[in-house]
Amino acid sequence: MEVYYLHHPFDAQKIDPSPKVLAMGFFDGLHVGHREVIAKAKALAESRGLKLAVLTYDHHPSIVFEQHTERMKYLTTLPRKLELLSSLGVDQTYVVNFTAQYAQQTPQEFVDNYIVGLHSQVAVAGFDHTYGSKDANADMAHLKDYAHGRFEIVEIPKQEVLGHESASRYSRALLDAGDVDELRAFLTIPYETTGVVVHGEARGRQMGFPTANIETPADERLPGVGVYAVEMKIGETWYPGMASIGYNVTFGSDRPKTVEIYLFDFAHNIYGEQVKVRWHHYLRGEEKFNGMDDLKKQLQQDEADIRAYFSEVL
Structure with missing residues (x-):
């Protein structure tokens, strides 16, 4: 073109x-x-x-x-x-x-x-x-x-x-609400964002869920706060995983919003990689847990739920 x-x-x-x-x-x-x-x-x-x-x-x-x-x-x-x-x-x-x-x-x-x-x-x-x-x-x-x-x-x-009405304004409202499932019907394809993998606080690694922290372009609209089933493209390959958009409220207040993605069955160093993310399914909202152990249990359940989701749709 x-x-x-x-x-x-x-x-x-x-x-x-x-x-x-x-x-x-x-x-x-x-x-x-x-x-x-x-x-x-x-x-x-x-x-x-x-x-x-x-x-x-x-x-x-x-x-x-x-x-x-x-x-x-x-x-x-x-x-x-x-x-x-x-x-x-x-x-x-x-x-x-x-x-x-x-x-x-x-x-x-x-x-x-x-x-x-x-x-x-x-x-x-x-x-x-x-x-x-x-x-x-x-x-x-x-x-x-x-x-x-x-x-x-x-x-x-x-x-x-x-x-x-199939309009951009309604599509933005769906995205802001985290409703990427209905949004797909309007866009005809999964919503997609971009970013670069940067260093985070490595708390996910301590719980057995090492996440890729994604720094996104300032003018790109992100889904609302929550946990999602996603795919992330590294190089020419798409990998399934789960993403969290939120403020890590379990670890304190007044924290910055982050985008963190845990890829299933993946163990490569990808810092600095330019990536794409497909947002397939909203799982739940952000929750504040009593500590790392409770959060880890929820992440294990999230992984099981999202693997089950992908087994049906991918």
Whole structure:
């Protein structure tokens, strides 16, 4: 997949002049609704012998329009988003740097610059897609007014999963609640994060459960506090195990949040490894135990429960 990084105003000479079908959206999570947009655009591209392109952004547009008291965290960071788009058969992705200058475009300027300017014969987006500015008319209902017959418009209707609209906001709420089981139905695949293995306090080792402490990217959204069935990818291999996200409350208060993963039947030194984690199943919440012995008993039960889970699903 070719990736173009655009800063407004971009140099038109650097754009591939090939006619294309353009799918538009921020695509955080690449959930069912997003995948329907990509799938429809791909089908149109294949039937017409055109390239499939995606127009997306390097960060959430709200960063330009409002104050954020906390750092934005994404279901799919940009590298993960590009990885998923490539796996879905996208030929080209145009990543726009969403700036105040970009947002000042009128809807007509956006269409001229970023739909016509990218040589699009068809523009595909979800029913709630907006483009560029906060102009009330910068929506799918008015896109035909700005197209002036220069390209075809395909609007994807609302998609529902388990009675809920397939939307990034609901997906984030599921993740924050730790409900990775239901989240999978919306994303169609297990939720995935990244990180690097760093040193921890080695308490797990003392109990016979040596854990890999994972330092995660600051802009990557983690599941809620709890214990999970996971797989972790080291090199090219996925290993099953159990993960804890929490504050190690058994050992004191006001502790930092950590991500610790115990891999089953694994005994290798992996400090410094760049890893990926698939979050399969929520087992239980974080609990405070009377001491290390009680915690060890619970970890033994957790391992038994998660091994049983994986014996059925993997």
